[in-house]
Amino acid sequence: MTAQVQLSIQNLTKRYKTGDGVSGISLDIAHGELVTLLGPSGCGKTTVLRSVGGFLEPDSGDIQIAGKSVLHLPPEKRPTAMVFQSYNLWPHMTVYENLAFGLKIRRQSKEQIREAVDRALRLVRLPGSEKKRPGELSGGQQQRVAVARALLLEPAVLLLDEPFSALDAKLRSELREELREIQSAAKLTMMFVTHDQEEALSLSDRIIVMNRGNIEQSASPQEIYDAPQSLFVANFIGRMNMLNGTADEGCIRLNHLELSNPKELRGEVVVAVRPEDIRWNDASLPGLAAVVKQVMILGHYAEITLLTEAGLVRMFLPREESGQLSGGQSVSLTFTKLTAYSKSSI
Amino acid sequence: MSGQGLSPSLETRKPLKSTWNSRGVKHSALGLLMVIPSFLLLLFMIVVPIVTSIQESLTGNDGQFTRDNYKYLFTDPAMKANIMYTLNLTVVSSVSVLVIAYLLAVFLRFSTGKLAKWIEKLYYIPMFIPSVIATYGIINMYGNHGWLARIMLHFTDAPFMKVLYDYKGLLLANLWFNIPFAAMLLSSALSGIPNAVIESAKDIGAGKIQIFFRIIFPLSFKSMLVAATFVVMGVIGSFTAPFLIGPNAPQVLGVAMQQQFSVYFETGIASACAVFMFAICSLVGYFYIRNMMKEER
Numbered sequence: 001m002t003a004q005v006q007l008s009i010q011n012l013t014k015r016y017k018t019g020d021g022v023s024g025i026s027l028d029i030a031h032g033e034l035v036t037l038l039g040p041s042g043c044g045k046t047t048v049l050r051s052v053g054g055f056l057e058p059d060s061g062d063i064q065i066a067g068k069s070v071l072h073l074p075p076e077k078r079p080t081a082m083v084f085q086s087y088n089l090w091p092h093m094t095v096y097e098n099l100a101f102g103l104k105i106r107r108q109s110k111e112q113i114r115e116a117v118d119r120a121l122r123l124v125r126l127p128g129s130e131k132k133r134p135g136e137l138s139g140g141q142q143q144r145v146a147v148a149r150a151l152l153l154e155p156a157v158l159l160l161d162e163p164f165s166a167l168d169a170k171l172r173s174e175l176r177e178e179l180r181e182i183q184s185a186a187k188l189t190m191m192f193v194t195h196d197q198e199e200a201l202s203l204s205d206r207i208i209v210m211n212r213g214n215i216e217q218s219a220s221p222q223e224i225y226d227a228p229q230s231l232f233v234a235n236f237i238g239r240m241n242m243l244n245g246t247a248d249e250g251c252i253r254l255n256h257l258e259l260s261n262p263k264e265l266r267g268e269v270v271v272a273v274r275p276e277d278i279r280w281n282d283a284s285l286p287g288l289a290a291v292v293k294q295v296m297i298l299g300h301y302a303e304i305t306l307l308t309e310a311g312l313v314r315m316f317l318p319r320e321e322s323g324q325l326s327g328g329q330s331v332s333l334t335f336t337k338l339t340a341y342s343k344s345s346i
Numbered sequence: 347m348s349g350q351g352l353s354p355s356l357e358t359r360k361p362l363k364s365t366w367n368s369r370g371v372k373h374s375a376l377g378l379l380m381v382i383p384s385f386l387l388l389l390f391m392i393v394v395p396i397v398t399s400i401q402e403s404l405t406g407n408d409g410q411f412t413r414d415n416y417k418y419l420f421t422d423p424a425m426k427a428n429i430m431y432t433l434n435l436t437v438v439s440s441v442s443v444l445v446i447a448y449l450l451a452v453f454l455r456f457s458t459g460k461l462a463k464w465i466e467k468l469y470y471i472p473m474f475i476p477s478v479i480a481t482y483g484i485i486n487m488y489g490n491h492g493w494l495a496r497i498m499l500h501f502t503d504a505p506f507m508k509v510l511y512d513y514k515g516l517l518l519a520n521l522w523f524n525i526p527f528a529a530m531l532l533s534s535a536l537s538g539i540p541n542a543v544i545e546s547a548k549d550i551g552a553g554k555i556q557i558f559f560r561i562i563f564p565l566s567f568k569s570m571l572v573a574a575t576f577v578v579m580g581v582i583g584s585f586t587a588p589f590l591i592g593p594n595a596p597q598v599l600g601v602a603m604q605q606q607f608s609v610y611f612e613t614g615i616a617s618a619c620a621v622f623m624f625a626i627c628s629l630v631g632y633f634y635i636r637n638m639m640k641e642e643r
Binding site for chain 1: 564
């Protein structure tokens, strides 16, 4: 990465009394990069985000923004701005006052504030709503105002804590697109927390998958999807078939099917194959022997459930192609792409 | 009343309508019957006495119409002093109660320490102590031979300052009687302000003072008005404590009114006094209702 590092977290550890928390988290976010922290609830992603925002005091480690440690600064002195899950607008102020508050604190002139608020409202597509109170706006509009409020402060790092999870699916994808547009236009550095993998895959420059307070993998959405580094990531992101096999020198065996073994694993292994990476052939051809159990049409594609020698397998096919298969039919399966994990690593 | 059950065919319209009507009459009769007790209570306990007092306050000893009672109320030096004394005590007590109760509520809302926990458990106890008993408690504590005087005697021979039968004693009693309720109202208002809203203010750069004056105070202002109304009403109409530990002159209006009525048998002046107090309270009530309506709009 050639871009300048904007946010750097080094060896961050924060443990709660309950034993939950994060330990030894280190990550760098480049200027203008949108990084998503993704993981199941309780994995510590929000802990990392809130530590950066200053709302939590880490037990150890350092947080640097543009090369300067911000660890000793309270939230109000940090060059970060946060968009909260529950919007957290101030109900007694109008939209204009909500947006202007931060600028007033920064002692900007009235004209400057008016101009900046106008610009921000146009950016989040809510011009003309200055005089409304948050209670008069819908959830999506409130979150737009909250995004505008954060953007107005021109933060060095924008933090988003599951900002769209309280909204319905359609609105969520709409806001996601808008946010991405704003982010890339303004070259904002953003740290986005979500438990929604679809959101993470569609939005991010880079995804950091977290589990039980540790980083499992940090890579581009493409890489996370195609080459999950651990069984957890493989399981968490997208749909995956998990098949038990054995590995020895040169190859992995799934019953009679021999697969390549680039990682040179030994002993018991788990083979992970995406449903769209499975191809079927006539039963007479070599491959994993299987019997079709069920064909389900799911819109533009079909999900085929097959019973193989190695267990249940799900396969995605284009809808037209699925017409050639029917329940009880014997086929032979091959994989175009797969990842294997040693069982002892679990 | 809705038009339910009013979809009859043409032939049956008349009988149906009449049964519906009789049912409607029954319903409204039942409704009236349920309202009557409270209406009568309101009529005989509030409306009639107010009318009678107004009437009485405008009637002289000879039974003729006169404004002398009010003239006396506002010109007699002793009575004027009583009024000023009551208003002064009300304003000072109410402001002190609200300030102390608000500080207490803020402390309870934001402190996580043990002290806050204990105060939270104990602060409303005064509300459960009858005012007569509490007043005698105050006498026991601050009287000439009370606990404080006796303890102070170990350190100094100087006479203990005069608390009872003085402004200070009444102020103290008003604080005791009104702080718990005001603090309860205010702390429920403050606990209704989510931490998240305060966090977002911190996030955009607001310091503690700005958060207090721009977020916390405005969001609890409505409850502050409610508390202020209740405290003012309670203080202005207080009787037990002023009667037992108040000074002889000037007196609080409640006590003065009682004296005019039961000692001097001046029913006209006592009534004028009552009407005046009621007018002040109505004024407070008017501001309260106006503010509530403004908030709702």
